[in-house]
Amino acid sequence: MDMETLLSFNWSIFLPEFLILGIATLLALFDLFLPEKVRRVHLGWLAALGTVLAIIVLCFQFTIPATSILNDTIYVDSFSRAFKLLILVGGLFILILATASEHQDGMERHVGEYYYLLLSALLGGMIVASSGDLITLFIGLELMSISSYVLVGLKKYNVSSTEAAMKYLINGSIATAIYLFGFSYLYGLSGTTNLKEMGTILFNYTTEGDLYFLIFTLGFIVVGLSFKMATVPFHLWVPDVYEGAPTIVTGFLSVISKTVGFVFFIRLMYGIFSRIPTEGNENLLIYAQVFLLGLAIFTMLFGNLMALRQRNIKRMFAYSSIAHAGYLLAGFATYSQLSLDTVWFYLLTYLFMNIGAFAIIYWLTEKEQSADIKHFAGLYRRAPFLAISMSIFLLGLAGIPFTSGFIAKLKVIMSALMVSEAQVLLVVMVIVASVISYVYYFGVMIQLYFRPEASPEKVKVSFPFLTVIAICVVATIWFGIMPNSASDLIYHTFNGFHDFLK
């Protein structure tokens, strides 16, 4: 590739990624060369500012038609932009919270790293979202994974944080090995790593013998990626890592990591597996539907049942996060016209509800040095705003009307019932899982309102935290009452992802 072709690419569509990369590099340099006495907190605000810039640039690019650069390895279509928006908005909130939080147990010596590792993780996620090639997908995901391994272990002198990082690293590497093994089959059968080309080749030249390999491949990829999505069968790391990681990082894992996992998953499923023909005019994806729906059902039941018995709020949210991954997978695996819209909207609402909830959890767990649910007792009297916000997030997660969580769940159910072969069993399971989840979500609310407080001391929350929580509350209610304001972005601006890998 000579200079001329290199310059002929439309690099501007990659501007949001470049912005994040630039800020991350800048931060690393500043952290290295600035004198000790300069407080590193400012770097965090710089990072947040960079993310805001990236969001603005991204918004201006919404209507640009799908473009690819670097021989289709980077492919920016409306799907990628929609999900990058989620990743960046979530990242912005996480950065604000990270900057405004206190750093303990060894974190205080690595404040700079905290911020630019978050940025590099974001960058990894964005690259995944705009990839049209297995290699870039892999690199993006690994960039995010490796950054988050370090982030989980940032509390150097805290045993459980270190343990979590270790577990996360080992499990993550196994997961990577598994899906990479799956990739090797894809490459072997098609001779290319480019998704579009691979789809065409597999569409035209798949023989019956290849099909068995491809079914195996699908299995490997689902198992490997279920690690990131936190669905069955690779979900058992979730509670331990969520519990040990610094709370803000847990928020990052539960929202952004999951989003990226789903983006990766959907790209592969719709990009490749939906193009592999099987007998009877169907494709491999439809062939695998029962399997995916089964996984989704297991995931939501497992998550909700395990969450019932948790006394530790972070573990409870870990299992709740597994359960929500189940709903998300269910929304995808119905393959209706609304599937992608459902997954996007669900992730959007989940972002606000979960980040808001983790901001509150951070504040209490950090204050009490323990994540036991009893610290929520009587919060209504100690900090009415926090208690009411927390209950709105919990109602949202439980899927109660007038919160965005309800609309998200409604879309999942709609998407399952609108296809002619309605997935009634799936819907029944979603309902059963939701009822189970009422028990523990309302259990927290019972603590908030009904139980007497341990100490009458008022809880004071810093301004940045308050802002993030308030925005999350407003968004949770707003998208519950006016879901159109978000869905229209998909329906009109992104035109229902019509240019998906085309």
Place this chain on the structure above:
Amino acid sequence: MNILLSLIIFLPIIGVLLLSIINKNNEKLIKLVGFFATLPSLILLLLLVGKTYMEGAVSSFQEKINWIQIGNFSNGSEIFYEINYELGIDGLSLAMMTLTAILSTVASLISWHISKEWRGYYQLFLLLVTGMLGLFAAENFILFFLFFEITLITTFFLIGKWGNFAKEKAAYQFLIYNGLGSLILLIVIVTLFARTGTSNFDSLQFLLNVNEENVLINEITTFGKWALLIALIVALGIKLPIVPFHSWMVHVHKEAHPAVVMIHSGILLKIGAYGLIRVGMGIFPNEWKSASLAIGILGVINILYGAFLALQQKNLRTVWAYSSVSHMGFVLVGLAVLNEAGVQGAIFQTVSHGFISAFLFMLVSIFYNTYKTTELQELGGTAAKTPILSGLLLIGGLSALGLPGTSGFISEFTVILGALNEYIVLGILAAIALVFTAAYTLRAVLMITYGEQSAIVSGIDQTVNGSKRSQLRGFEWLSSIVFLLFIIALGVYPDLLTDVISDTVAKTIIGLGG
């Protein structure tokens, strides 16, 4: 733009907002605001009822605003689902809304007995009122569901925070049972919505019962319709409650604060009946007709089971709880017999039992405040100490057992009349059950009023600061008079209600093809 119904529904919210700026320790002001916030809706509704009498027909006051669109892809995809904010009333809605408004106002007075956290209580209470009013005015199924969930969440907190000793358990039971019920309802709603593209009651009724090709987005098979109807009966049966699903309700009646139970037993249980009439009979008339015998049998089981258990209860609250189960059986029987008398009787019973059970639980509240117990044994012989209160209990009991001249008589009489025409055995069984009703009601009332005087009753000090303590406080008098007025007025002149609901009855009968 017609916003009358929205005004009626959302006016209590102003009270919620007002309360949030009042100091939480200002007990008097909070209680007053809580009371007055229920009044505007009540006044508007009474005016509407008056208008209906004058004109002889219910004006529907429809409102419609486009709200949520799902799947309106701009690349012209075929799927497009719309959820509108649409309100409108018919006779049944108007009757239920008026009942709601009256009971809410009275319950807000009785809630003055609440001893803590008045502000939070009244905020939740007013939200609950909004939920209930909206539910009866909703013209589409999804809006109905949204309001329904408001009542669910607010009631959970009202039970769990301001109840008796085992309130949290009762609240949990309420939540799980009703949460399950409401989510089953959601499946029904979404299936209908996804298959027909609308959730409007009238459109659904039209679309599902017109035998033309390609009316629906996706076909609903006969089996599907049956499954939906059964799911619906289970979902609403939890609320009503139909017998195997009733245990939560007994707990709630036992543990929640009496003012909450007034609302719960007076209105929330009736949502089940309302839904069965509106959706069960309205949208699935053919299946309902085929299932009617089974529903009637369920109804009779409800009547007998409730009555038998009420006979054995030791606590006044559980007596009335099982009595509610029994009385709701009459609603089921009325709906099952498929003739005009049956439907009219069922609706009449819904409204009349709303007043009667609320009245009874108001009395429970006063008894509890006077004697600090609701155990029948411990309440023995109150006639000597509180004759007026005991007299009111006797009147309440008599109207519950269906004494002629009270509204209870009209409704049960009409239902049995309807049943005798259709399923004679059910009619006879229901009539026999009335004997049991008399037995358990009189047993409870007589044990309390004339039973052997218990230590608690004789130990009660009737003088406060030297002067004789009155048995009923001013607002309790007022509430009692309101209840008695309605119970007797409906009993003596039933046309007050039948005129209003006649359009719904006629429409339901026509829908059933009779």
